[in-house]
Amino acid sequence: MKVRDRLPVRRAVPTENPTGKNWSQHKPDLQEDFFHHCGYCGSYDGFRHTYFEVDHFIPKSLFETNNNISYCQYNNLVYSCKFCNNNKSSKWPSGDENVNIVDDKGFIDPCDFEYDNHIYRTLEGGILWHTNLGEWLVKEAFKFDERDVSIKLLWELDQCRKLIEALVVEMNSREVNSEEYNFIKREAEKLSLVYFLNHHELIDYYSSL
Numbered sequence: 001m002k003v004r005d006r007l008p009v010r011r012a013v014p015t016e017n018p019t020g021k022n023w024s025q026h027k028p029d030l031q032e033d034f035f036h037h038c039g040y041c042g043s044y045d046g047f048r049h050t051y052f053e054v055d056h057f058i059p060k061s062l063f064e065t066n067n068n069i070s071y072c073q074y075n076n077l078v079y080s081c082k083f084c085n086n087n088k089s090s091k092w093p094s095g096d097e098n099v100n101i102v103d104d105k106g107f108i109d110p111c112d113f114e115y116d117n118h119i120y121r122t123l124e125g126g127i128l129w130h131t132n133l134g135e136w137l138v139k140e141a142f143k144f145d146e147r148d149v150s151i152k153l154l155w156e157l158d159q160c161r162k163l164i165e166a167l168v169v170e171m172n173s174r175e176v177n178s179e180e181y182n183f184i185k186r187e188a189e190k191l192s193l194v195y196f197l198n199h200h201e202l203i204d205y206y207s208s209l
Protein backbone atom coordinates (compact mmCIF):
# COMPACT_ATOMS: atom_id res chain seq x y z
CA MET A 1 0.00 0.00 0.00
CA LYS A 2 1.00 3.60 -0.40
CA VAL A 3 1.95 5.62 2.68
CA ARG A 4 -0.59 8.30 1.72
CA ASP A 5 -3.95 7.31 0.25
CA ARG A 6 -3.74 10.10 -2.31
CA LEU A 7 -0.83 12.00 -3.78
CA PRO A 8 -1.01 15.59 -2.52
CA VAL A 9 -1.18 18.26 -5.22
CA ARG A 10 -0.15 21.84 -4.52
CA ARG A 11 -2.41 24.39 -6.19
CA ALA A 12 -0.80 26.61 -8.82
CA VAL A 13 -2.12 29.83 -7.32
CA PRO A 14 -2.39 29.99 -3.50
CA THR A 15 -5.28 31.92 -1.93
CA GLU A 16 -2.99 34.17 0.10
CA ASN A 17 0.12 36.00 -0.96
CA PRO A 18 2.14 36.31 2.25
CA THR A 19 5.60 37.85 2.43
CA GLY A 20 8.47 37.73 4.92
CA LYS A 21 8.12 35.00 7.54
CA ASN A 22 4.34 34.72 7.30
CA TRP A 23 4.35 31.33 5.59
CA SER A 24 1.74 30.01 8.03
CA GLN A 25 -0.84 32.01 6.05
CA HIS A 26 -0.52 29.23 3.48
CA LYS A 27 -1.58 26.58 6.01
CA PRO A 28 -5.30 26.44 5.08
CA ASP A 29 -4.39 25.93 1.39
CA LEU A 30 -1.80 23.31 2.31
CA GLN A 31 -4.30 21.53 4.54
CA GLU A 32 -6.65 21.19 1.57
CA ASP A 33 -3.96 20.35 -0.97
CA PHE A 34 -2.59 17.61 1.32
CA PHE A 35 -6.14 16.32 1.97
CA HIS A 36 -5.81 16.90 5.74
CA HIS A 37 -2.98 14.36 6.01
CA CYS A 38 0.73 14.70 6.77
CA GLY A 39 2.69 14.82 3.50
CA TYR A 40 5.38 12.54 4.92
CA CYS A 41 3.76 9.90 7.17
CA GLY A 42 0.15 10.18 5.96
CA SER A 43 -1.38 10.67 9.43
CA TYR A 44 -4.74 12.46 9.59
CA ASP A 45 -4.88 15.92 11.17
CA GLY A 46 -8.17 15.45 12.99
CA PHE A 47 -6.90 13.37 15.92
CA ARG A 48 -5.97 15.01 19.18
CA HIS A 49 -2.25 15.30 20.01
CA THR A 50 -1.22 15.35 16.38
CA TYR A 51 -0.47 19.01 15.87
CA PHE A 52 0.17 19.99 12.25
CA GLU A 53 2.75 22.45 10.99
CA VAL A 54 4.07 23.97 7.77
CA ASP A 55 7.42 22.40 6.86
CA HIS A 56 9.95 23.96 4.51
CA PHE A 57 10.90 21.09 2.19
CA ILE A 58 14.28 22.67 1.42
CA PRO A 59 15.18 23.80 4.94
CA LYS A 60 15.26 27.48 5.84
CA SER A 61 18.89 27.25 6.94
CA LEU A 62 19.92 26.52 3.33
CA PHE A 63 18.34 29.52 1.67
CA GLU A 64 18.41 32.06 4.50
CA THR A 65 21.88 33.20 3.48
CA ASN A 66 21.45 33.35 -0.32
CA ASN A 67 17.73 34.23 -0.55
CA ASN A 68 17.31 31.88 -3.55
CA ILE A 69 14.02 30.68 -2.10
CA SER A 70 11.55 32.81 -0.17
CA TYR A 71 10.09 31.70 3.17
CA CYS A 72 6.59 31.76 1.69
CA GLN A 73 7.34 30.03 -1.62
CA TYR A 74 4.36 27.71 -1.89
CA ASN A 75 6.05 24.92 -3.86
CA ASN A 76 8.59 24.52 -1.05
CA LEU A 77 5.97 24.05 1.68
CA VAL A 78 4.65 20.77 3.06
CA TYR A 79 1.70 20.13 5.36
CA SER A 80 3.38 18.04 8.04
CA CYS A 81 2.63 16.55 11.45
CA LYS A 82 4.89 17.91 14.16
CA PHE A 83 6.64 14.55 14.56
CA CYS A 84 7.74 14.44 10.92
CA ASN A 85 8.64 18.12 10.93
CA ASN A 86 10.69 17.79 14.14
CA ASN A 87 12.53 14.71 12.92
CA LYS A 88 13.26 16.18 9.49
CA SER A 89 14.33 19.45 11.10
CA SER A 90 17.09 21.06 8.98
CA LYS A 91 18.42 17.78 7.56
CA TRP A 92 19.54 18.07 3.93
CA PRO A 93 22.42 15.65 3.26
CA SER A 94 23.82 17.28 0.10
CA GLY A 95 24.08 20.71 1.69
CA ASP A 96 23.10 22.06 -1.74
CA GLU A 97 19.54 23.25 -2.26
CA ASN A 98 19.67 22.10 -5.90
CA VAL A 99 20.66 18.52 -5.00
CA ASN A 100 17.91 16.53 -3.29
CA ILE A 101 19.70 13.21 -2.96
CA VAL A 102 23.31 12.20 -2.50
CA ASP A 103 24.61 8.65 -1.77
CA ASP A 104 21.08 7.30 -1.14
CA LYS A 105 20.41 10.01 1.41
CA GLY A 106 18.09 12.94 0.93
CA PHE A 107 14.50 13.94 0.36
CA ILE A 108 11.82 13.63 -2.29
CA ASP A 109 9.03 16.20 -2.47
CA PRO A 110 5.96 14.43 -1.04
CA CYS A 111 3.91 15.84 -3.95
CA ASP A 112 6.12 13.93 -6.40
CA PHE A 113 4.81 10.47 -7.28
CA GLU A 114 8.38 9.20 -6.85
CA TYR A 115 7.96 9.53 -3.08
CA ASP A 116 5.91 6.32 -3.15
CA ASN A 117 8.64 4.40 -4.99
CA HIS A 118 10.85 4.43 -1.92
CA ILE A 119 8.60 3.73 1.05
CA TYR A 120 5.32 1.85 1.50
CA ARG A 121 2.72 1.01 4.11
CA THR A 122 2.40 -2.52 5.45
CA LEU A 123 -0.95 -4.24 5.98
CA GLU A 124 -0.59 -3.43 9.70
CA GLY A 125 -0.17 0.27 8.91
CA GLY A 126 3.57 0.56 9.57
CA ILE A 127 5.97 2.23 7.11
CA LEU A 128 8.81 0.26 5.46
CA TRP A 129 11.15 0.84 2.50
CA HIS A 130 11.67 -0.41 -1.06
CA THR A 131 15.06 1.25 -1.62
CA ASN A 132 18.22 2.37 0.21
CA LEU A 133 16.95 5.93 0.12
CA GLY A 134 13.66 4.68 1.57
CA GLU A 135 15.55 3.00 4.43
CA TRP A 136 17.31 6.29 5.15
CA LEU A 137 13.96 8.12 5.11
CA VAL A 138 12.42 5.59 7.52
CA LYS A 139 15.32 5.24 9.95
CA GLU A 140 17.21 8.53 9.81
CA ALA A 141 15.07 11.29 8.34
CA PHE A 142 11.65 10.67 9.90
CA LYS A 143 12.34 7.84 12.39
CA PHE A 144 9.19 6.02 11.26
CA ASP A 145 10.63 2.86 12.87
CA GLU A 146 10.86 4.47 16.32
CA ARG A 147 7.36 5.90 15.85
CA ASP A 148 5.91 2.55 14.74
CA VAL A 149 3.32 2.25 17.57
CA SER A 150 1.75 5.65 16.95
CA ILE A 151 2.03 5.40 13.15
CA LYS A 152 0.07 2.12 13.17
CA LEU A 153 -2.51 3.42 15.66
CA LEU A 154 -3.02 6.63 13.66
CA TRP A 155 -3.44 4.62 10.47
CA GLU A 156 -5.96 2.18 12.03
CA LEU A 157 -7.87 5.09 13.48
CA ASP A 158 -7.98 6.85 10.12
CA GLN A 159 -9.15 3.69 8.32
CA CYS A 160 -11.87 3.31 10.92
CA ARG A 161 -12.91 6.95 10.58
CA LYS A 162 -13.21 6.64 6.79
CA LEU A 163 -15.26 3.45 7.06
CA ILE A 164 -17.64 4.98 9.60
CA GLU A 165 -18.08 8.07 7.41
CA ALA A 166 -18.78 5.90 4.34
CA LEU A 167 -21.28 3.76 6.31
CA VAL A 168 -23.10 6.84 7.58
CA VAL A 169 -23.47 8.07 3.98
CA GLU A 170 -24.81 4.64 2.98
CA MET A 171 -27.14 4.52 5.97
CA ASN A 172 -28.59 7.94 5.21
CA SER A 173 -29.34 6.87 1.66
CA ARG A 174 -31.71 4.13 2.95
CA GLU A 175 -35.18 4.39 4.38
CA VAL A 176 -35.01 5.02 8.13
CA ASN A 177 -35.50 1.80 10.12
CA SER A 178 -35.54 -0.37 7.01
CA GLU A 179 -33.69 -3.69 7.32
CA GLU A 180 -30.73 -2.34 5.34
CA TYR A 181 -30.68 0.90 7.31
CA ASN A 182 -30.56 -0.98 10.62
CA PHE A 183 -27.90 -3.40 9.39
CA ILE A 184 -25.60 -0.58 8.26
CA LYS A 185 -26.26 1.27 11.49
CA ARG A 186 -25.20 -1.75 13.57
CA GLU A 187 -21.99 -2.09 11.54
CA ALA A 188 -21.24 1.60 12.03
CA GLU A 189 -21.86 1.24 15.76
CA LYS A 190 -19.44 -1.69 16.01
CA LEU A 191 -16.76 0.31 14.21
CA SER A 192 -17.43 3.33 16.40
CA LEU A 193 -16.48 1.24 19.42
CA VAL A 194 -13.25 0.15 17.71
CA TYR A 195 -12.57 3.81 16.89
CA PHE A 196 -13.21 4.86 20.49
CA LEU A 197 -10.89 2.21 21.91
CA ASN A 198 -8.16 2.98 19.36
CA HIS A 199 -8.38 6.65 20.18
CA HIS A 200 -7.91 5.91 23.88
CA GLU A 201 -4.95 3.70 23.10
CA LEU A 202 -3.40 6.55 21.12
CA ILE A 203 -3.98 9.08 23.92
CA ASP A 204 -2.50 6.64 26.48
CA TYR A 205 0.47 6.11 24.21
CA TYR A 206 1.15 9.83 23.80
CA SER A 207 0.73 10.33 27.56
CA SER A 208 3.37 7.68 28.21
CA LEU A 209 6.01 9.45 26.09
Ligand SMILES: [Zn+2]
Nearest residue numbers: 038041081084
Ligand atom coordinates in the same frame (compact mmCIF):
# COMPACT_ATOMS: atom_id res chain seq x y z
ZN1 LIG B 1 3.89 12.96 9.68
